[in-house]
Amino acid sequence: MTISKNDTADSVGAYRTVRRRMLSRAGALILAMCIPFVSAQQPSGSQMTITPAFRDTNLTEIIDAVSQITGKTFIIDPRVRAQVTILSSTPMSPEAFYEAFLSILQVHGFVAVASGNGVVKIIPDANARQMPANDLPGRVSASSDELVTQVITVRNINAAALVPVLRPLVPQYGHLVAYPASNMLIISDRANNVNRMMRIIQRLDQGGDEEIDIIRLEHATAGEIVRVVNNLFSGPAAQGEAPRSAAKLVADDRTNSVLLSGEKAQRLRLKALVTHLDTPLETGGDTQVRYLNYSDAEQIAGKLKEQIIGAAPGAAGAPAAGATDRNAIIWADKQTNALIVTAPPKVMRQVMTIVDKLDIRRAQVLVEAILVEVSTSKAAELGVNWAVVNTDSDGTVPIGTFNQPVGNASIGSIAAAIRDSDSLANSGLPLGLTLGAGRFLDSGTNFAVILRALRGDTASNILQTPSIITLDNEEAEIKVAQEVPFLTGSFTNTGANQGSVNPFQTIQREEVGTILKITPQINEGDSVRLKIEQEDSSVAQGVQGAVDLITNKRTISTSVMVEDGGIIVLGGLISDTVREGESRVPVLGSIPLLGELFKTRNSAKEKRNLMVFIRPTILRDGISAAIETNAKYNVIRDRQMQRRNGRVPLMPGEHQPLLPPIEDLSKYADPTAGTGSPVPGTNPQEQDAPAANSSSPSSP
Numbered sequence: 135m136t137i138s139k140n141d142t143a144d145s146v147g148a149y150r151t152v153r154r155r156m157l158s159r160a161g162a163l164i165l166a167m168c169i170p171f172v173s174a175q176q177p178s179g180s181q182m183t184i185t186p187a188f189r190d191t192n193l194t195e196i197i198d199a200v201s202q203i204t205g206k207t208f209i210i211d212p213r214v215r216a217q218v219t220i221l222s223s224t225p226m227s228p229e230a231f232y233e234a235f236l237s238i239l240q241v242h243g244f245v246a247v248a249s250g251n252g253v254v255k256i257i258p259d260a261n262a263r264q265m266p267a268n269d270l271p272g273r274v275s276a277s278s279d280e281l282v283t284q285v286i287t288v289r290n291i292n293a294a295a296l297v298p299v300l301r302p303l304v305p306q307y308g309h310l311v312a313y314p315a316s317n318m319l320i321i322s323d324r325a326n327n328v329n330r331m332m333r334i335i336q337r338l339d340q341g342g343d344e345e346i347d348i349i350r351l352e353h354a355t356a357g358e359i360v361r362v363v364n365n366l367f368s369g370p371a372a373q374g375e376a377p378r379s380a381a382k383l384v385a386d387d388r389t390n391s392v393l394l395s396g397e398k399a400q401r402l403r404l405k406a407l408v409t410h411l412d413t414p415l416e417t418g419g420d421t422q423v424r425y426l427n428y429s430d431a432e433q434i435a436g437k438l439k440e441q442i443i444g445a446a447p448g449a450a451g452a453p454a455a456g457a458t459d460r461n462a463i464i465w466a467d468k469q470t471n472a473l474i475v476t477a478p479p480k481v482m483r484q485v486m487t488i489v490d491k492l493d494i495r496r497a498q499v500l501v502e503a504i505l506v507e508v509s510t511s512k513a514a515e516l517g518v519n520w521a522v523v524n525t526d527s528d529g530t531v532p533i534g535t536f537n538q539p540v541g542n543a544s545i546g547s548i549a550a551a552i553r554d555s556d557s558l559a560n561s562g563l564p565l566g567l568t569l570g571a572g573r574f575l576d577s578g579t580n581f582a583v584i585l586r587a588l589r590g591d592t593a594s595n596i597l598q599t600p601s602i603i604t605l606d607n608e609e610a611e612i613k614v615a616q617e618v619p620f621l622t623g624s625f626t627n628t629g630a631n632q633g634s635v636n637p638f639q640t641i642q643r644e645e646v647g648t649i650l651k652i653t654p655q656i657n658e659g660d661s662v663r664l665k666i667e668q669e670d671s672s673v674a675q676g677v678q679g680a681v682d683l684i685t686n687k688r689t690i691s692t693s694v695m696v697e698d699g700g701i702i703v704l705g706g707l708i709s710d711t712v713r714e715g716e717s718r719v720p721v722l723g724s725i726p727l728l729g730e731l732f733k734t735r736n737s738a739k740e741k742r743n744l745m746v747f748i749r750p751t752i753l754r755d756g757i758s759a760a761i762e763t764n765a766k767y768n769v770i771r772d773r774q775m776q777r778r779n780g781r782v783p784l785m786p787g788e789h790q791p792l793l794p795p796i797e798d799l800s801k802y803a804d805p806t807a808g809t810g811s812p813v814p815g816t817n818p819q820e821q822d823a824p825a826a827n828s829s830s831p832s833s834p
Contacts, residue, residue: 183225211257216242236279259307278325286319347394356385421476431466499654504747505598513590517734519545520583538734540586615647660698662750698752706745713738
């Protein structure tokens with residue numbers, strides 16, 4: 135403790151008494167005393183300064199020292215116990231020393247409550263809110279730790295709404311409550327924290343300057359502008375982002391104006407945005423020309439008219455009466471495949487949005503159908519024919535005969551063929567193995583017997599793989615067929631024209647072959663819905679030369695769902711047929727061994743397997759389509775190259791027609807390329823291929 139020269143002797147004695155007490159208590163308080171040199175101009179009333187240095191001292195001893203220095207009377211609660219350390223390197227006044235003492239109490243959870251007449255109570259801070267303190271001061275210190283109770287009037291916002299915001303800033307022993315009747319806040323805490331709370335409340339309690347601005351639009355539609363701006367500010371603010379604007383925008387369609395309310399800064403910002411949006415279109419006017427890349431302009435124009443002007447009110451999704459704009463004009467230019475639209479801005483945006491969704495590159499689907507038919511048939515016939523004839527001078531009298539055709543031939547037809555030399559010359563004898571024996575004399579009993587055996591085996595293995603590419607949801611058809619004539623009627627007209635006859639026949643031609651109709655629809659993901667009509671027909675074997683033809687027809691009509699690149703069976707037929715027949719004479723044909731002379735037998739077995747498969751492949755872009763095209767192209771080209779090694783027999787120097795390499799097709803499509811220049815290639819036959827086939831396409 136430092137005492138100036140002008141201090142009275144009483145003050146020096148009081149100081150020495152305090153010093154002796156502190157030194158007698160184990161040297162807990164160390165006060166550095168110094169007498170500074172004071173110049174002649176120094177006022178006579180210079181204040182003493184204190185430089186405290188307490189190390190692990192009992193709090194009650196520091197309270198005793200503060201009482202001696204400040205002259206205050208302290209009442210200490212029995213619960214006030216603490217070991218305190220306070221060090222200072224600079225001298226301080228008694229008032230500053232008392233503020234430091236209050237800070238010590240706050241650190242250790244105690245508070246000094248003034249109760250009048252210089253008496254100060256030292257109690258735990260948990261009981262501070264029940265004690266009277268410096269209530270409602272005119273000025274709250276920003277650096278003091280004394281207990282203060284203050285009432286703050288909130289003028290522009292709800293006081294109760296501030297309590298949950300400010301409550302985390304008040305310590306547990308403090309008090310913060312709102313009084314809704316007068317919209318006030320009551321705060322009880324240390325002075326420095328109360329001062330901070332008052333400054334925060336002052337910043338939050340700002341009065342609004344809301345007014346209403348009317349913005350008259352010249353080019354844009356008020357309702358559309360309000361929709362765009364509201365969508366811009368309707369979402370919640372992201373983390374770390376400034377709060378969204380609280381301004382309000384309302385459209386007045388009658389005057390085409392926007393009504394804007396909110397704080398001044400918000401109004402200015404939104405007003406600038408609305409003014410910027412209210413600009414004329416860069417294209418000029420309300421007419422636009424839209425060129426289409428993938429869709430048909432004429433088809434889309436009709437649909438857009440129905441959508442915009444409500445030409446189809448009964449259709450699903452058609453707009454209600456009065457909800458459309460009948461001033462819109464839409465028409466299509468076929469030559470340029472373009473849409474010409476004249477409409478207000480709102481309708482124009484609707485039209486362009488619809489066109490953007492419709493005028494897109496649609497995926498394609500490669501559909502490969504596989505028709506497999508494997509059939510085998512076996513037939514066998516065995517039988518004996520015989521005849522016994524008695525020949526005499528009166529004539530020929532047959533005695534008995536067993537004549538049953540075996541393989542469409544009998545003993546009678548064979549005998550007639552042998553007698554008739556012309557029939558024999560024309561291969562009138564039956565096919566198969568025929569063994570015979572007999573006696574042929576002019577008189578007596580003659581006989582003849584033949585043994586016929588016939589076996590026939592047939593097998594067929596048919597594989598057809600028609601394929602076709604079509605756009606998504608577009609029907610496609612492929613036909614590989616012949617037009618076969620079918621006789622439907624005949625007429626013979628015998629007129630009076632000198633008895634002449636004018637016969638004629640009516641013929642109807644029908645397609646016989648492979649016909650595939652398919653409509654693919656790509657679903658979300660990688661699956662394809664297929665509507666299929668598959669027909670495979672052919673003329674029955676062995677009757678092609680007949681007028682009345684017999685056709686075999688296999689037809690499938692179905693709808694299936696297939697994954698991209700997957701194979702699914704559409705249908706099929708598996709049949710296994712056995713036919714057995716026997717012709718015999720009653721009673722005689724049942725006799726063992728001997729009965730073989732009186733019967734013929736035949737048996738046939740037929741087995742058929744027929745299946746139809748389908749495989750769709752989605753081609754989403756040009757690269758996928760090019761890959762599939764190159765694969766098919768190279769298959770055909772390899773087949774051509776394998777045919778006689780590209781040479782033409784008996785014609786040296788000539789080559790088989792050959793497709794050019796697919797990578798060189800662009801040279802054929804280039805009109806500037808010379809027609810006589812050969813296509814580069816390692817095989818000389820490839821260079822001559824275009825010239826060898828004059829029918830080869832120059833631009834596939």
